[in-house]
Amino acid sequence: MLRSWLVMVSEPAVTVIDTLAMTVIVVGTLQACAGMVAMLARRPTDSGTRRHVWLTYGRWLVAALTFQLAGDIIESSIVPTWEAIGQLGVVAIIRTFLNYFLERDIAEIRDRQHAVAAGDSSSRL
Numbered sequence: 001m002l003r004s005w006l007v008m009v010s011e012p013a014v015t016v017i018d019t020l021a022m023t024v025i026v027v028g029t030l031q032a033c034a035g036m037v038a039m040l041a042r043r044p045t046d047s048g049t050r051r052h053v054w055l056t057y058g059r060w061l062v063a064a065l066t067f068q069l070a071g072d073i074i075e076s077s078i079v080p081t082w083e084a085i086g087q088l089g090v091v092a093i094i095r096t097f098l099n100y101f102l103e104r105d106i107a108e109i110r111d112r113q114h115a116v117a118a119g120d121s122s123s124r125l
Contacts, residue, residue, distance in 0.1 A: 010074050013071075018068065021071065024063050024064040036050075051109065072087055072088040072091055
């Protein structure tokens with residue numbers, strides 16, 4: 001009784017979460033495409049704009065993978081098949097690597113911005 005109710009509730013929840021993940025991917029991809037088109041139209045000389053576009057896109061993808069991971073966790077806890085567990089593991093690994101490299105890039109950009117800001121403030125003295 002309880003298990004059938006849990007399965008009945010989890011199936012629509014997984015569908016909603018997967019839809020959210022897909023929506024986040026589509027919105028992030030459209031935003032990244034618009035950013036790249038705008039960047040190409042302006043032809044910037046620095047790579048800061050390009051890096052910002054890709055970092056923002058990476059954040060969208062990490063958010064989508066987080067939603068997917070949540071849906072996969074629910075699905076694999078209700079219907080634990082080896083395929084579902086494998087899919088959960090792959091999504092978790094991809095998300096971990098993406099998040100690691102994204103955080104590293106954000107820290108690198110933050111350090112560069114602090115160095116530039118420190119250089120600007122010392123030149124004003």
